[in-house]
Amino acid sequence: MNLILLGGPGAGKGTQAKKLIDLYHIPQVSTGDILRAAVKEGTEMGRKAKEFMDAGKLVPDEVVIGIIKDRLAQADAKKGFILDGFPRTVPQAEALDKVLAGLGTKIDHVVSIDVDEEALVTRLTGRRTCKNAACGQMFHVKFTPPKKAGICDKCGGELYQRDDDNETTVRNRLATYNQATAPLIGYYTQKGLVRPIKGVGSIDDIFNQIVGILAAPKCSCGA
Numbered sequence: 001m002n003l004i005l006l007g008g009p010g011a012g013k014g015t016q017a018k019k020l021i022d023l024y025h026i027p028q029v030s031t032g033d034i035l036r037a038a039v040k041e042g043t044e045m046g047r048k049a050k051e052f053m054d055a056g057k058l059v060p061d062e063v064v065i066g067i068i069k070d071r072l073a074q075a076d077a078k079k080g081f082i083l084d085g086f087p088r089t090v091p092q093a094e095a096l097d098k099v100l101a102g103l104g105t106k107i108d109h110v111v112s113i114d115v116d117e118e119a120l121v122t123r124l125t126g127r128r129t130c131k132n133a134a135c136g137q138m139f140h141v142k143f144t145p146p147k148k149a150g151i152c153d154k155c156g157g158e159l160y161q162r163d164d165d166n167e168t169t170v171r172n173r174l175a176t177y178n179q180a181t182a183p184l185i186g187y188y189t190q191k192g193l194v195r196p197i198k199g200v201g202s203i204d205d206i207f208n209q210i211v212g213i214l215a216a217p218k219c220s221c222g223a
């Protein structure tokens with residue numbers, strides 16, 4: 001089973017990926033990880049990537065795709081894989097399709113864990129952290145409130161809200177993600193591969209939704 005995993009900020013993509021690996025025994029292929037591995041191993045593509053990285057430049061698509069091709073051709077990816085962080089653009093998705101066709105395979109599902117925006121805003125904006133660095137205890141004004149508002153239960157320190165947990169920042173991050181992902185979702189929707197998952201509920205609720213969709217029989221028309 002060949003999967004692409006997409007997930008908005010706060011959707012718990014990493015956690016779900018780990019659970020999918022354990023269940024299906026397929027490797028997670030994360031661009032950053034395999035890029036670093038290729039550089040370390042000194043493969044041809046790894047050496048090319050290193051030239052760009054040493055120059056402080058972005059590694060171009062053709063090199064990233066070469067590295068992904070090498071990775072997906074390895075024995076442990078024959079049974080399937082979970083692509084994480086790639087593709088990010090439609091040209092990358094097209095190049096990936098070509099690479100997979102060359103390997104005699106294709107993407108089966110594009111799992112998109114969609115964040116419930118209001119739930120995420122509630123979750124993040126309610127977080128409070130103890131100012132006492134040695135303590136650092138976290139609270140949530142709604143879910144795990146301190147006994148006395150604004151004061152740490154553990155050490156009596158003052159509680160504060162991190163800058164990146166304010167509502168404007170959270171909504172901006174979501175908007176940026178949705179804008180960047182929309183063309184990719186469009187590309188895979190046309191191919192009938194997108195499996196939208198509502199990122200609501202517990203980690204297990206979301207995981208069960210994913211597994212249910214992946215296990216659903218496909219119609220004989222191939223859709």
Ligand SMILES: [Zn+2]
Binds near residue numbers: 130135152
């Ligand atoms: Zn404290």
